[in-house]
Amino acid sequence: MNIPGQDKILLDGLAKQDSIAIESLYRLNFQMVQNLILNNKGNSEDAADIFQEAMIVLYEKSIHPDFILHCQIKTYLYSVCRRLWLKKLEKQKRIVIHTNEFDQVISVEEDLEKHEITTSNFKIMENALSKVGEPCKGILEAFYINKKQMQEIATLFKYTNADNAKTQKYKCLTRLKKLFFAEYKNL
Amino acid sequence: MEDLLLMDTVERYVKGEMDAVERTNFEDLRKNNPAIDQSVVEHIYFLNEIEKYGRTKRLKHTLNETFLTLTDQGIIKTNSLEGKAIVVYLWNRYKKTIGVAASIAIIVSIVCASIISIFSPGKQNNIKPLVEKLKEQDDKYKKLEKQIGQLNEINQQSEKPRLESKFRATGFMIDVNNNFIVTNAHVLNEATHQLIIENNKGEQFKAEPVYVNPDNDLAILRIIDNDFKKLPPIPYSIKKTNASLGEQVFILGYPKQEVVYGEGYISAENGYKMDTIYCQLSTLANEGNSGSPVINKNGELVGVVSSMEANSEGVVYAIKSSNIYSALNQIKKIKENESIKITSKPSLKNCDRVSQIKKVEDYVFMIKGN
CATH class of the missing domain: 1.20.5 (Single alpha-helices involved in coiled-coils or other helix-helix interfaces)
Structure with missing residues (x-):
């Protein structure tokens, strides 16, 4: 039984990447997704991957300012996982999917299209970061991903002061930007 | 440096770290200077992308952690289904x-x-060994061969009787001190009475097996004929490590009564059904090529041709050269006083292919017997 409002709390938590909300989402929904995947020629590793991707899709949706979920989280996650797994099976040319006829499925095409763009940009950025080299990668990740202060980064990477570290950071950023757009424009 | 300054300004602008005056000035600058505005827009987009990347990265991390914790605690059971x-x-x-x-x-x-x-015969199901059994259909050819042989004999002063062979395969020398010749173990299955090696001049010498291992299909023979003259040092070395994928190689062997050259490349690191003793070559080989040396452009011996895929052309399996070393170690264990010397610096290196072949040819032999 779903208490009204519980979904809302969970989604707000997910938008903040709150670990308790994420844990609850796993507890409530993972087994259902795993059953789906195992019933359809997948293994538990596939299930973990698919579920993680669906969580990212839901997250991307949840951080949008005017986001409304028109169904239960369970239904949404199930629909996304089903679609993602179907795509994977299609790639392997095994297209029959066994699901319970009474399962509720909603259309998630639009969300997945958006997600595909995000994934592609994510990969380009990951690639660019791997090419930018050290110490650039470390400095940029510390600042932009781990949200460390410049002073802390200066100490960590042995710069005499925060300003020197900042200059270095911008130089690195210029390189990263070049790498990113080089691949981005190739698409 | 202007670029760096601009980046810093944009970043402060995005983060809302500017005071009202600075903000107005900056917005004015963008309005009046389209080039600057363009780079500001681009940079904001880029910052946004990094931000998104960071978010997803952090989320993935949390998701992984959560999944692992829940699996550890047994709250999530992987590979198990519940209920209906x-x-x-x-x-x-x-x-x-x-x-x-x-x-x-x-x-x-x-x-x-x-x-x-x-x-x-086990895993040889789809692969056939490359010993050539000289069949009756080759009769004509054999007669011709015999005649040539007889002619040769007349020319030669020695009156050695020529061997009536049941099969033909290839072998190559790896040690001139002991006259050790490497070939395939399966080749020796055909030789029940006599074993002979024949060089590219048609001269035949008696040989005996000193090592036979059906597991890796390697055999080492020794020439026991006193007429055999010791050869100069061997021009190729034997590679201890695996050949690299895509490496260009050549083979020399006796699919017919004269030496035949073949070119190819290493097409897979393992053999039939992922057998790690073998590697896979893409080249043409025929019956009689069993035991042919596979040599790379640096003059390193990387393999010994053993078999080929029966159903698909151009798929040849060769025993990795490292197996030769294990065979030699076995021999050393049994016969301690043997002074085996393997070439370490191949003289083939930096030679063009034609002279490489010329040098190797003298060390490649036909293996015959009955």
């Missing part, structure tokens, strides 16, 4: 095999398969 799902799962999985007929079919096929596997 098990029945659905089992049904989906086994519905095709359910039924007596199916079971009988399975039992029958298992029995057949095991009978086949017992009576067939």
Whole structure:
């Protein structure tokens, strides 16, 4: 039984990447997704991957300012996982999917299209970061991903002061930007 | 430096770290200078992308952590189904095999398969060894060969009787002190009475096996004929490590009564059914090529041709050269006083292909016997 409002709390938590909300989402929904995947020629590793991707899709949706979920989280996650797994099976040319006829499925095409763009940009950025080299990668990740202060980064990477570290950071950023757009424009 | 300054400004602008005056000035600058505005827009987009990347990265991390913790605690059970799902799962999985007929079919096929596997020569199912059994259909050719042989004999002063051979394969020398010749173990299956090696001039010498290992299909022969003259140092070395994928190689062998050159490349690091003793070459080989040396452009011996895929052309399996070292170690264990010397610096290196072949040719022999 779903208490009204519980979904809302969970989604707000997910938008903040709150670990308790994420844990609850796993507890409530993972087994259902795993059953789906195992019933359809997948293994538990596939299930973990698919579920993680669906969580990212839901997250991307949840951080949008005017986001409304028109169904239960369970239904949404199930629909996304089903679609993602179907795509994977299609790639392997095994297209029959066994699901319970009474399962509720909603259309998630639009969300997945958006997600595909995000994934592609994510990969380009990951690639660019791997090419930018050290110490650039470390400095940029510390600042932009781990949200460390410049002073802390200066100490960590042995710069005499925060300003020197900042200059270095911008130089690195210029390189990263070049790498990113080089691949981005190739698409 | 202006670029860096601009970046810093944009970043402060995005983060809302500017005061009202600075903000107005900056917005004015953008309005009046389209070039600057363009780079500001680009940079904001880029910052946004990094931000998104960071968010997803952090989320993935949390998701992984959560998944692992829950699995560790047993709250999430991987690979297990609950409730009705098990029945659905089992049904989906086994519905095709359910039924007596199916079971009988399975039992029958298992029995057949095991009978086949017992009576067939193991993993050589789809691959055929490359020893050439000289069949009756080659009679004409053999007669011709005999005549040539007789002619040769007349020319030669020695009156050695020529061997009537049942098969032909290839071997190559690896040690001039002991006159050790490497070939395939399966080649020796054909030789029940006599074993002879023949060089590119048609001269035949008696040989005996000193090492035979059917497991890796390697055999080492020794020339025991006193007429055999010691050869100069061997121009190729034997590679201890595996050849690299895509490496260009050549083979020399005796698919016919004269030496035949073949070119190819390493197409897979392992052999038939992922057998790690072998590597896979893409080249053409024929019966008689068994035991042919596989040499790379640096003059390193990387393999010994052993067999080929029977159904697809150009797929040849060669024993990795490192197996030769293990064979030599076995020999050393048995015969301690042997002074085996393997070439370490190949003189073939930096030679063009034609002179490489010329140099190697003298060390490649036909293996014959009956």
